[in-house]
Amino acid sequence: MMDHSVVVGFRRIMDRAGWLALALLGAMVFMPFLTSDPLAYSIGTQILIGASGALGVYVMLRMELLNFAIPGFMAVGGYAAAISASHGVTDIFALAAISFMLPGLLSIPVGAIVLRLKGVYFVLITYIFTEIVQLVLIETPSVTGGTDGLIGFPVLQAFGVQLTAYSSTFYVSLTLAALAFLVAIVTTRIFRQQFSSIAQNDVLAESFGLTLWRYKTIGFFVSSGVAGLAGFSLVNMLLIAHPLSFTATSAVNYIAYAFIGGTGYLLGPLLGSALLVSVTNALSFSGEYSEGFFGIVIMIAVLVARGGLAGALANLWGKLGPRRFRQDYPRPASKVSVKGAQ
Amino acid sequence: MSTTEITSDSSDKPLLEVHQLAKAFGNLNVFDNLSFQMGPREVLGVIGPNGAGKTTLINVLSGQLAASSGTVLLDRDPISRLPFHARARKGMIRSFQHTNIFSEESVSENLSRAKRFSSSTHTDEDGARSLLDSFGLSDKLDHPAVDLPYGLQKMLGLVMVYITGPRVLLLDEPAAGLESRERILVDQFVETALDRLSCGILIVEHDMDMVRRLCPRLIVLDDGQILAEGDTADVLRRREVIEAYLGVTEEKTDAEG
Numbered sequence: 245m246m247d248h249s250v251v252v253g254f255r256r257i258m259d260r261a262g263w264l265a266l267a268l269l270g271a272m273v274f275m276p277f278l279t280s281d282p283l284a285y286s287i288g289t290q291i292l293i294g295a296s297g298a299l300g301v302y303v304m305l306r307m308e309l310l311n312f313a314i315p316g317f318m319a320v321g322g323y324a325a326a327i328s329a330s331h332g333v334t335d336i337f338a339l340a341a342i343s344f345m346l347p348g349l350l351s352i353p354v355g356a357i358v359l360r361l362k363g364v365y366f367v368l369i370t371y372i373f374t375e376i377v378q379l380v381l382i383e384t385p386s387v388t389g390g391t392d393g394l395i396g397f398p399v400l401q402a403f404g405v406q407l408t409a410y411s412s413t414f415y416v417s418l419t420l421a422a423l424a425f426l427v428a429i430v431t432t433r434i435f436r437q438q439f440s441s442i443a444q445n446d447v448l449a450e451s452f453g454l455t456l457w458r459y460k461t462i463g464f465f466v467s468s469g470v471a472g473l474a475g476f477s478l479v480n481m482l483l484i485a486h487p488l489s490f491t492a493t494s495a496v497n498y499i500a501y502a503f504i505g506g507t508g509y510l511l512g513p514l515l516g517s518a519l520l521v522s523v524t525n526a527l528s529f530s531g532e533y534s535e536g537f538f539g540i541v542i543m544i545a546v547l548v549a550r551g552g553l554a555g556a557l558a559n560l561w562g563k564l565g566p567r568r569f570r571q572d573y574p575r576p577a578s579k580v581s582v583k584g585a586q
Numbered sequence: 587m588s589t590t591e592i593t594s595d596s597s598d599k600p601l602l603e604v605h606q607l608a609k610a611f612g613n614l615n616v617f618d619n620l621s622f623q624m625g626p627r628e629v630l631g632v633i634g635p636n637g638a639g640k641t642t643l644i645n646v647l648s649g650q651l652a653a654s655s656g657t658v659l660l661d662r663d664p665i666s667r668l669p670f671h672a673r674a675r676k677g678m679i680r681s682f683q684h685t686n687i688f689s690e691e692s693v694s695e696n697l698s699r700a701k702r703f704s705s706s707t708h709t710d711e712d713g714a715r716s717l718l719d720s721f722g723l724s725d726k727l728d729h730p731a732v733d734l735p736y737g738l739q740k741m742l743g744l745v746m747v748y749i750t751g752p753r754v755l756l757l758d759e760p761a762a763g764l765e766s767r768e769r770i771l772v773d774q775f776v777e778t779a780l781d782r783l784s785c786g787i788l789i790v791e792h793d794m795d796m797v798r799r800l801c802p803r804l805i806v807l808d809d810g811q812i813l814a815e816g817d818t819a820d821v822l823r824r825r826e827v828i829e830a831y832l833g834v835t836e837e838k839t840d841a842e843g
Contacts, residue, residue, distance in 0.1 A: 447682075452704045453750070
């Protein structure tokens, strides 16, 4: 049966980390029942936006590429949503499709250039890409509003229902983050072997016949699309699409979330964003001290916990968790048919 | 092993034809005007002093580096303009001297990747299984490759190359870094590949005993030119070959370990 095979295929694609990430996002549905504190909503929304941006970093890190283009593609997604909305598109799923596809499609020609590079050169050229996007945003005021940005964002609709409720901004971000995680989970799972081979030894992979540029382009497409969703989410929260929301230096934030959360784990972006956004908010009362604390947390994570938060949790789980779940993170030996050899 | 069997049908039609192949980096000519052929089930040795252009030849044949000029035909099909991965998919597969495995992965995952990336329709898993058996890798399928001793890592790399079912194998110093008792495994690998895949094998190697055992025909490269080509025993007796290469063989192999 068709339905059955879809379910089986989906089960094969989703690993435990993927389920856990979606479950955590699912749990956030109930947040508004726990509190009506507007600050909690705001922090929750910021966490989801940060997690989506960091997810774009995570996808490229699967191929050992440190991506500074996230804010650039967030801007493309955010402005595309704002411009479409001003032309009367208010359905959240239509806008999600636009804010995913436009950065995704742009990433193909951009990728044809930047994906030739690795290491520090990739960092540099993606940083420059984001700077160029900044420049374009500021220098094309007829489309982007220039330094004023595009002010205002309409009330969105889902399934024909106007999202006027107090908590709708939060739910929009949650929906977009869930979509972003779903796409990232499926992509990194399907192309796990290709991505990890590109990270470990791309020349060897190519020597067997792997078309490197194809898989790098797929990864970059998804990373950029996911960033676009984050940009839409951000514009929807701020009610303005503005160049300052997408500066090249803000790329460091998303990279920090991914690293502190744990670069080896799909949960990493979510955990890293949750920790750092909450901490930054909690410490924002004490002014300049918050950034200092931020720096210290990053140093501790890099020095002591390379696997980040998710890595530390996985270790703990490996030691304390129920035995049948302990084999979670030692790399699973794949089912190659040669296995029958004795 | 009997080398007569191998040479018998190597003259049919050439599997690999190389015409006037040249490679230069800027003004530096690595090699120039190289022409030779290789038949199916033929093992062709390539020797020469360091810097003669042997590894560059493998890099250019495999497409990892673009040739400066010249043509390469695989089964009469011109492949000189194809990129690295596309040549691999045509069955032109190279091995690497050292980093030839995904060391963080298990043995079976390594094999799975080689097979998947090649998208080959003529993989030979039975042959791969028998190689794993004779290399003592069959009971280590779940081990991380990085935990294997160096010799076994290198043999795993060869099985990965094998499982793609290549038409032409380009082996870059398969014996380098192996202990002498491990070197016989390379012989086994070559015999299995010839018997089961009927591929052509080009071997770049410094181990002259291995070259004598495995390669009925030999090309000697010196300074980017073919210094001598022909029956291995004949070639190795020529004075210019002895002067250019063999005279210093002992020190060279020792120094390179």
